[in-house]
Amino acid sequence: MTLSQDQLKQLSVPERLGRVARQWQAVADRELAPLGLTYPRWSAMWKLVRIGDGASQKQLAEALEIELASLMRTLAQLEQQSLVVRRVCPQDGRAKRVYLTDAGHALVKKMEAKILKVRRTLMADIADEDIETVKHVLAMISRNASQMCSEQKQREDKHGGDAQ
Amino acid sequence: MTLSQDQLKQLSVPERLGRVARQWQAVADRELAPLGLTYPRWSAMWKLVRIGDGASQKQLAEALEIELASLMRTLAQLEQQSLVVRRVCPQDGRAKRVYLTDAGHALVKKMEAKILKVRRTLMADIADEDIETVKHVLAMISRNASQMCSEQKQREDKHGGDAQ
DNA sequence: CTCATTTAGTTAGCTTGCTAAGTATATTAA
DNA sequence: TTAATATACTTAGCAAGCTAACTAAATGAG
Numbered sequence: 001m002t003l004s005q006d007q008l009k010q011l012s013v014p015e016r017l018g019r020v021a022r023q024w025q026a027v028a029d030r031e032l033a034p035l036g037l038t039y040p041r042w043s044a045m046w047k048l049v050r051i052g053d054g055a056s057q058k059q060l061a062e063a064l065e066i067e068l069a070s071l072m073r074t075l076a077q078l079e080q081q082s083l084v085v086r087r088v089c090p091q092d093g094r095a096k097r098v099y100l101t102d103a104g105h106a107l108v109k110k111m112e113a114k115i116l117k118v119r120r121t122l123m124a125d126i127a128d129e130d131i132e133t134v135k136h137v138l139a140m141i142s143r144n145a146s147q148m149c150s151e152q153k154q155r156e157d158k159h160g161g162d163a164q
Numbered sequence: 165m166t167l168s169q170d171q172l173k174q175l176s177v178p179e180r181l182g183r184v185a186r187q188w189q190a191v192a193d194r195e196l197a198p199l200g201l202t203y204p205r206w207s208a209m210w211k212l213v214r215i216g217d218g219a220s221q222k223q224l225a226e227a228l229e230i231e232l233a234s235l236m237r238t239l240a241q242l243e244q245q246s247l248v249v250r251r252v253c254p255q256d257g258r259a260k261r262v263y264l265t266d267a268g269h270a271l272v273k274k275m276e277a278k279i280l281k282v283r284r285t286l287m288a289d290i291a292d293e294d295i296e297t298v299k300h301v302l303a304m305i306s307r308n309a310s311q312m313c314s315e316q317k318q319r320e321d322k323h324g325g326d327a328q
Numbered sequence: 329c330t331c332a333t334t335t336a337g338t339t340a341g342c343t344t345g346c347t348a349a350g351t352a353t354a355t356t357a358a
Numbered sequence: 359t360t361a362a363t364a365t366a367c368t369t370a371g372c373a374a375g376c377t378a379a380c381t382a383a384a385t386g387a388g
Contacts, residue, residue, distance in 0.1 A: 013287070013302075014188040014189075014192075017181055017184055018185035018189065018375095019229045020181055020305055022375070022376090023305075024181065024309055025178075025182065026376085030313070031316065038343080039343095040344060057366075058366060066344090066345070066346090067345080069348095069369085092354075092366080093354080094352065094365065094367065095353090118312070119176065122178070122305050123177070123308070125304060126301055133297045133298065135177065136294070137290055137298045138298075140288075140289060140290050141184055141188065142184050144285055144286045144289075145188055145190075146187070148191050148285050149191055152194045152195065182345095186345070221337070222335085222336055230374090230375070231376065231377080232337070233338080233339085233377080233378095234374065236338065237373090237374070256335095256336080257382080258337065258383045259336055259337080260336080
């Protein structure tokens with residue numbers, strides 16, 4: 001797990017992203033484990049509070065930037081732990097709204113300090129303006145990736161779609 | 165897959181890391197798919213060439229920054245595709261050295277252009293000094309995470325190890 | 329030399345991301 | 359109204375990271 005400066009230098013940016021993301025997740029996971037939560041579970045609850053209790057599964061998935069299908073399992077687990085409930089939306093019979101239970105709300109309160117602690121520790125000694133630069137660069141990469149991705153899809157449609 | 169600037173702003177740094185890493189990997193995966201390769205497979209071959217054909221599995225895993233156990237599956241697949249072979253090291257009967265086959269070498273040559281294309285595209289319009297900043301910040305986070313991780317482990321050992 | 333410890337590799341099984349395919353409800357067009 | 363399409367959810371199964379537990383070879387202490 002320990003990663004020397006030299007080792008890190010040999011990795012290109014994209015490789016480092018995945019590596020550091022995994023590392024961050026592992027640390028957070030370990031910190032939140034005593035509450036009986038894993039990274040995807042608490043992050044779903046945390047995000048739900050931020051976008052508003054009662055959001056639809058679809059909205060929550062979008063906010064978390066994961067596929068709806070990926071969210072299903074996590075919500076099922078949280079529901080089984082009686083931390084959230086899903087109820088059909090009265091306005092739209094297809095949609096289901098997600099609500100924290102009382103136990104869920106209580107747990108979110110306990111989570112908060114730990115999440116902030118992890119974030120503060122991992123970001124220690126990093127200048128604010130450097131963080132802004134990182135955010136900016138990540139946004140650029142993300143945009144470039146989205147663009148390249150749609151170009152790739154077009155290409156595939158061309159080749160698969162018409163067999164000229 | 166498309167990610168608006170606004171959406172991205174709502175994600176905190178660690179969340180963005182995972183998100184962007186997954187995006188990068190998806191794009192690269194799609195680009196390399198015509199060669200019959202997935203991200204972990206070509207990146208193992210690519211790294212093997214860079215650290216030297218004939219490195220041990222252990223060394224390769226370290227260079228890739230993944231666990232040896234995670235590498236096993238990938239190497240087994242590559243071996244089945246006849247792109248690499250694993251042979252017991254004559255100097256150390258425990259270790260196995262990994263070598264590219266002729267087909268493996270040929271494929272690496274084909275990969276190169278595509279990998280560089282992806283990297284160039286995703287990094288387009290990003291200033292070199294900003295990239296340096298990103299590398300630096302990622303290294304800091306990584307170090308902070310390693311440190312926090314070992315503290316967490318110590319805590320666990322304390323609690324589990326001796327029941328004082 | 330012999331036994332204990334370390335190290336490299338391996339297997340098995342978990343997690344959580346993904347895509348693809350299916351169902352039920354809403355919406356739109358004819 | 360009815361049929362076609364779109365949307366929200368769901369299920370099933372794949373991919374590749376991880377840890378834990380095991381084997382076999384090497385190393386080191388006595």
